[in-house]
Amino acid sequence: MNDTASYPIGTPGQPWGPAEVQAWRARQVRHRSYETDVVRAIEGLHERFDVIEYGRLEYPPDLYPLFAIRSRDWNDALPCMLVTGGVHGYETSGVHGALRFVDLHAADYAGRANLLVAPCISPWAYERIHRWNHDAIDPNRSFREPSPAQESAALMRLVAPLRDRILMHIDLHETTDTDESEFRPALAARDGKPFEPGTIPDGFYLVDDTERPQPAFQQAIIAAVERVTHIAPADERGEIIGSTVVAPGVIRYPLAALGLCAGMTGARYVTTTEVYPDSPRATPEQCNAAQAAAVCAAIDHALAHS
Template sequence: MHSTETYPIGTPGQPWGEAEKKAWLDQQVVQRSFAEEVLTRLQDLPAGFTIEQYGALPIDPERYPLFAVRSEEWDPTKPNALVTGGVHGYETSGVQGALRFLSTEASRYTDRLNLLVLPAISPWGYETINRWNPEAVDPNRSFRADSPSAEAAAVIQLLEQMACEFLVHIDLHETTDTDNSEFRPALSARDGIDQGIWDIPDGFYLVGESACPAPAFQKAVIDTVGQVTHIAPADAGGRLIGEPLEQHGVINYAARELGLCMGLTDAPYRTTTEVYPDSPLVDAENCILAQVAAVTGALDFALKESGN
């Protein structure tokens, strides 16, 4: 485990320069196959969906294409739903949950809404099991104009080209033990600011948009996921990852201000999922099913409330 004071790259208290970022990049290695675990599964989608490439990562465009899955018959009279996964590539169930939703549940919604699913926004991060991109940039702090993240910028450009409004947006994430053992110490080293560590919640929780909290929507998603896996309890101070609890299993962030993917649209119903894959109470399959349940719970609530 790396501590925030002894991270092996850089000098404590001094932000990284280009030499330190290169040293960090040189340490990253491919640990799994994006082609085998993601791209091959996109070839077996059910009827009614089309796959479109919306970009590629500059570090290796052939190896890391960016694909969107959308309803084949895009009907402008129907509401639109956006599902994003793999913004943080290391968060496995975000990617695999989006793919599982497509293969098992998505077809039953296409008569009532248009679906846009971006299952693996950060494929280099998926292969290297990383939170950051190759430039040591966190894509999920980069969804803003002039984004420093190629991953985020490609998504922003796609949505600008589509020029449509969304009824619901659900962004699939995980909180893992490596947040404390690797990623927060790396953040401390990169920025020269001690981030400390946080208590990792044991269970599923949601992060709502503080500017549009939609508490009834968040509760509906929690209730649906609670049928599949356990919901994280608050800590002794009534918080999750340092944030005050809004309701059972839900905290709120200023997503747009922070450049989070969840803040990318003006969808009245939006949320970020957080699965805890290191819990002794779950396995990889349960984590995937929790993500699928979150998506279906979100879509069911949004459709009901909008009268569709």
């Protein structure tokens, strides 16, 4: 694909209207079950953690309850750590890495930190292995008021009472080959813009906040993850996905200005992870383990430097 004419929906140079969104939605196929993969896993955590339903997505005929997992021994005197996954439903290890962290590691922080984990923010997209929600909106550009995405609005309501008390927020993502083959061409078509081909970095990297960088925090996470999987190198321009590499495996975005999930709180320590599940050097298990390792390293650094 090298221009919007290659995408099967829309007219090149013209943004989509309701008819094009409906045509796009009609092409989406349910490939997996949120109930089976995610809800049942969360139910298995009930005995050890509090599980709260913080909203419901209504996309008739589908209805998706949204769940967050919370420390059972919540103590307002302790720092709060927020972990989010599945903002983009197709980024599988973001969901299962968050669940892995809760299952294997969250208990280690009992009495030291309050944990709030929202593992699958966009279940409609999780089932269809897509970046956008039912309305062809990217939830990860929608963390602003008023939000155009039900998924983002629900999470912001959940976090609002804690927003200024959250010390650390880590948002778990993937970069996949389908970013280049499907999602970026679809974005160009939806917005009536030309598609500009890019490259997919091979390995794990982080996105720091341009406005409030925390380089030592980012490097602590990189150091932990490189024991699990490889770190993405800079390209020949010294960049990863078009952004300057400021340290090994680290780039920066203005998180809040872009409406990104990682920019939704006033947390001192924030980051977005990106793993590459299509790499011949990584397995799905490694990707999930890398996400969990990143969460542990993020919490450990925040606690040590709070």
